[in-house]
Amino acid sequence: MINLIRNELMKIFRRPGTYVMIAILVVIVSVTGIFMKYNLVEEEPNVTEEWKPVLQQENEALKKQLESSPVKLEQDYYKKQIAINEYRIEHDIPFREKYNVWSFVKDSSELILLAGLFTIVVSAGIVASEFNWGTIKLLLIRPINRSKILLSKYLTVLLFALLMVGILFGFSALLGALLFGLPEQTLPYLNYFNGRVTEQHIVVYLINYYGLGSIEMIMLSTMAFMISSVFRNSSLAIGLSLFLMFTGGQFTALLSMKFDWAKYILFANTNLMQYIEGTPLLEGMTMTFSVIMLIIYFVIFQFLAFYVFKKRDVAA
């Protein structure tokens, strides 16, 4: 299996296109970083010394809103803000700090979308290209069964995704440190879950954040992989996956205003961050529900990909 993955990686990294993708990712992170550096200059003095009274005032306002709010989702949100603010006052953790490397890494997570885009391109091509090149014939007449070959290809897609997100994380950390500097004292991230506030090291938090942020791209790459395997057509796989990547979220949000079943749509569940910070799309959705939905989608995609690939008469 390791040899098969090495083969797939060789086929990816011996093509110049791959390096173009990595270069684009690096360039865009750099541009964002430089842009931020020169636009944030004025905001910096905003970090005030007297933040405790400000928070206390805010909490009182929040409490009033909490009492008057009839919607459960809103109530949860206020409760959470109040709990976190109280924790800050109690443990002396300022709520705002200078923009630093970690803030930049967190902002860069928006670019996971770009890493996802490139992963989809690779994923869509990894099976379909073999058919286009005609090399599938020589690939499938080796003493290795088809499932193993397809699995090695999927694992390669995952490795590529990991690499892209890794580059994004690593490079933005490096660039962030250069442009914005390391914070004098690393403040923990405050996590609110089930009514309790816990401290989390910022790097651990960011890695989790990136991990959860990558779920959508993994699911879409898996879908692209499935389309690639079923239809042997990389354009269709890229087109459809990217289209859904850019519009799926909005569509789902629109549908969710009117229909309850929107919660079964893939895109309603890809953003697990909604349960950790922010509020769920629809009432009644929980982390467990979303994870189960994701697993169901994943299994369907993989089943289709493997079933069709195994059964296919290779005649191209």
Place this chain on the structure above:
Amino acid sequence: MESIVVLKEVTKVIKGRTIIDNISFEVNKGEVFGFLGPNGAGKTTTIRMIVGLMDITSGDITIGGSSIKMKFEDAVGHVGAIVENPEMYKFLSGYQNLIHYARMVKGISKEKIDETVKLVGLSDRIHDKVKTYSLGMRQRLGLAQCLLHDPKVLILDEPTNGLDPAGIREIRDYIRRLARERNMAVIVSSHILSEMEMMCDRIGIIQNGRLIDVQMIQEFVHGTSASFEFEVIPSEKAITLLNTNFPKIPVTHSRNGITMELAKDEVPAMVKVFVEEDIQVFGIREVSKTLEDRFLEVTAEKGASDHD
């Protein structure tokens, strides 16, 4: 003779159409088996089923005793093949292509790769990208790819397609040598008859998805009866005479007279018949048939009998 590839009542149906109809044959070790048929007859489909690229609708194929259906990995491990054109990864070098395939089989050393490269005569260019290769070089790289794991069976679909005469000759000699020296069974398919004649020991003729005949190449070319051209005048009279008196002997007009099929020892009797009927005989010549004639003959015969 030990058979290594066995096809047993193999049938392939695609979308209700029978592409391959109940084909059975065996290929022995050390022989070159030619698979001959017009385009679209089912050669490539059969080859695809042998190497497991296509499913078999009914029947079975075993290679070295293992069924390609049940024990795909064991069966296909005996096989090296080029199906249609040798498609390689063009953005990789020839050597990287070989590494790619070597990784997919256990126990192929670097030395083995180098040895194979030398064998097919690609040593100078092996580190160049495949996209810079000529068709002949790709064909050789294709051969190297299937010889890496010392297969017992070599399957080449249209191996000389698109090659120049020198390339064709090279491949042909090469195939014969492999069969002789390594006791490999080689299956080649082609629609070019003259090539098959020089390359194969036995040929199977396939038409419309049916295997209509399997013969030794010598028998196939010469057949049991030979053709003789009689230079006779008047030829019209001779033909009517033959048609009435010997309706079983096939006879046709030819450039210098009439041509008929009969055994050699019947020739004097035939001459006598002509002389008695006042037909002038100027010459008799044995016509050796080309593979092409035989092929058309056989396919026409069988085709006709199918319609009865």
